[in-house]
Amino acid sequence: MNAHSSFRMLADHGWGRLEIDLGALRANYRALAARAAPARVAAVVKADAYGLGAERVSAALYAEGCRDFFVAHFVEALRLRPLLSLDARLYVLNGLQPGDEDVALERDIVPVLNSLEQVEQWNFTASRTGRQLAAALQVDSGMSRLGLSADELKTLVARPSLTAAIRITHVMSHLAEADEPEAPANAAQLSAFAAARAAFPQAIASFANSGGIFLGPDYHQDLARPGIALYGGVACRNQPEEIRPVVRLSIPVIQTRSVPAGTRIGYGGRHVAPGPMRIATLAAGYADGLPRHLSGCGAVYFEGQRLPILGSVSMDSMTVDVSAIEPGRITLGTPVEVIGPHQTLEMLAEAAGTIAYEILTRLGQRYARDYIQGETAA
Numbered sequence: 365m366n367a368h369s370s371f372r373m374l375a376d377h378g379w380g381r382l383e384i385d386l387g388a389l390r391a392n393y394r395a396l397a398a399r400a401a402p403a404r405v406a407a408v409v410k411a412d413a414y415g416l417g418a419e420r421v422s423a424a425l426y427a428e429g430c431r432d433f434f435v436a437h438f439v440e441a442l443r444l445r446p447l448l449s450l451d452a453r454l455y456v457l458n459g460l461q462p463g464d465e466d467v468a469l470e471r472d473i474v475p476v477l478n479s480l481e482q483v484e485q486w487n488f489t490a491s492r493t494g495r496q497l498a499a500a501l502q503v504d505s506g507m508s509r510l511g512l513s514a515d516e517l518k519t520l521v522a523r524p525s526l527t528a529a530i531r532i533t534h535v536m537s538h539l540a541e542a543d544e545p546e547a548p549a550n551a552a553q554l555s556a557f558a559a560a561r562a563a564f565p566q567a568i569a570s571f572a573n574s575g576g577i578f579l580g581p582d583y584h585q586d587l588a589r590p591g592i593a594l595y596g597g598v599a600c601r602n603q604p605e606e607i608r609p610v611v612r613l614s615i616p617v618i619q620t621r622s623v624p625a626g627t628r629i630g631y632g633g634r635h636v637a638p639g640p641m642r643i644a645t646l647a648a649g650y651a652d653g654l655p656r657h658l659s660g661c662g663a664v665y666f667e668g669q670r671l672p673i674l675g676s677v678s679m680d681s682m683t684v685d686v687s688a689i690e691p692g693r694i695t696l697g698t699p700v701e702v703i704g705p706h707q708t709l710e711m712l713a714e715a716a717g718t719i720a721y722e723i724l725t726r727l728g729q730r731y732a733r734d735y736i737q738g739e740t741a742a
């Protein structure tokens with residue numbers, strides 16, 4: 365049974381279908397790599413590659429030449445490391461927590477050192493094992509989230525013993541407003557980063573996230589770290605069209621009914637039918653990552669026609685208005701579009717009052733997942 369027919373079976377059993385286009389993912393990587401060249405491009409695969417599956421995503425990007433992968437948590441690195449090729453480098457953005465040093469060393473996981481304490485810990489581990497260990501050093505250039513402050517960096521530079529046993533292979537920082545190309549904070553962060561980077565001229569400089577790549581060549585440095593644009597999200601205002609959608613989500617209808625005027629629909633009776641309506645219940649709700657904020661304001665699509673969500677989104681289902689669709693066209697099992705050509709990820713996120721990052725990372729494991737190769741089958 366091929367993937368498609370097995371999906372049909374699952375769809376008939378009332379599951380939503382999440383389609384992840386690895387061909388589009390690869391095309392996005394190539395587009396970002398072309399834009400960032402001669403800088404190299406890593407992949408941020410934290411949070412299970414923004415919910416799309418770190419193993420599949422990393423393998424597809426490795427095939428495009430990506431060799432640098434960033435996760436957020438140490439446990440994410442532990443899971444991903446055995447699935448990556450030996451020549452792939454894996455970095456932990458949230459840094460090295462006390463006690464993780466030996467496992468990091470053993471598993472060839474590169475910590476991002478975010479504080480003087482973490483530098484000391486890693487340096488101590490290196491001197492104890494007699495091996496010169498690689499590390500990425502993160503500096504805070506204006507986001508006040510992770511990384512050494514300018515003062516801490518001065519201390520580090522003034523005391524070479526702090527890094528005597530380790531090799532700072534990368535110096536990195538992260539942009540807070542790269543989605544706003546006009547924000548003055550971008551240039552301010554760039555110059556703060558340049559000052560920090562000058563202290564480690566041999567290291568690879570890594571600065572740009574997806575939005576940073578679109579800010580222009582000054583921001584590319586040596587190694588860019590996109591996440592969201594790989595996954596088809598919009599990383600900044602006026603993003604070039606070269607970034608393609610990667611995700612489609614469709615949900616089957618599990619019940620239809622016609623109701624008279626005055627019918628209360630869903631929890632709390634938050635929607636009352638203003639006239640006779642035909643409605644359909646769909647097999648996904650907030651436990652499937654469709655925010656409850658879509659209650660009464662979001663929509664799904666059927667053949668380009670907008671089907672408004674009526675009343676509250678439930679945990680495992682929600683109800684939509686299908687009055688505009690010819691009777692009999694939407695029946696049990698009919699898939700409707702939640703994310704696709706008529707409703708982009710951004711449109712859905714906006715309707716829910718959130719961002720594409722949050723929608724993607726919350727889609728979860730409940731859908732039948734279909735990895736397709738799109739146009740660029742290898």
Ligand SMILES: *Cc1c(COP(=O)(O)O)cnc(C)c1O
Nearest residue numbers: 408538573574575589590591592
């Ligand atoms: C998440 C993250 C990225 C990727 O950001 P996108 O906006 O998704 O491209 C890059 N660097 C760091 C430090 C991050 O935390």
